[in-house]
Amino acid sequence: MAEAQRQRRIVAVRRLSEDQLAALSAIAEVEYFEDVNEANRADFLSALSQAHGLIGGKLQFDEAMLVEASSLQVVSTISVGYDHLPLEAMNRRGILLCNTPDVLTExxxxxxxxxxxxxQRRLVELANLVREGGWRSHIGREHFGFDVHGKTLGIVGAGRIGAAIARRGALGFGMPILYTAASSKPVLEQELGAQRRDLDALLAEADxxxxxVPYNDATHHLIDADALARMKPSAALVNVARGKVVDEPALIEALRCGRIRxxxxxxxxxxPLPADSPLATMDNVVTTPHIGSATHETREAMAQLAVDNLVGALAGSGPLTAVNEDAWRRTVAEAKGV
Known part of the structure; x- marks a missing residue:
């Protein structure tokens, strides 16, 4: 290992495979934390203060921590979203941020x-009916669900994931597709017959x-009481974006009073969702613990892309998927007086 490589330091947070750790160790000294908690937080901050690279999932740090991390050059998050990271401060510091888009789309x-x-089919509610011994006669109308095929599916945010959901609905279930997006999506329109709508129209038409959508200032509480009131009383809301895209108290009230189904x-x-949240116990709500990308295959692919990003950025060949590459290059060039 070259001397420059020996002097590099990487902090890794989250379980990585032996091969992935070996790839990092080939370019730097690696300090590994399976998790960061109160017991090891001081050690983590000490390691971060000397690190050139940081890799992990659910990384949590703020601008004050960046000040202490004076050597930090690259942060490689094992996620698509990066709203939990201080991007503007990283841009000012010339710290490259990499994420893992696309590998978790499907x-x-x-x-x-x-x-x-x-x-639509009330699967969790009716599975619990059986489990709890409540299935004692033929299922009647009070337990009927609703068809999926043929229903109008409204996609709020037709990026990679939204487009993949739309394809499942249109090609697998014959669902008419409506979508919102900053610009039209000709491929989706040609392939699926999808139609672009503004948000108000989509909410009114979709079943x-x-x-x-990504979470940012513009999408904070995008679905609020007014938006929920525009939906059909028979409609269902599905959220695989970020929790704060929805005004949860407004959603709870809409579900309780039948404003949406x-x-x-x-x-x-x-x-985690607080145990006392009404969402955890309402019969007309299905909750899962943020499992969007939680399969063995996908989490392995995300970790591998994050490793490849960090290795490429530190070794000089460049990252595969960077969030702020243009801002990072400008800041680095300015620091060099270019």
């Missing part, structure tokens, strides 16, 4: 469609509204 779309199926939620404003 898996997250599977999760969304599982929630669509579960909410199932599926959220797949049901919800399927994989993400929440606070995670």
């Amino acid at each position: 898996t997250t779309a599977d999760t969304a469609f599982a929630l669509i199926m579960a909410t 199932i509204v599926c959220l797949s 049901a919800a399927g939620l994989d993400v929440f404003a606070e995670e």
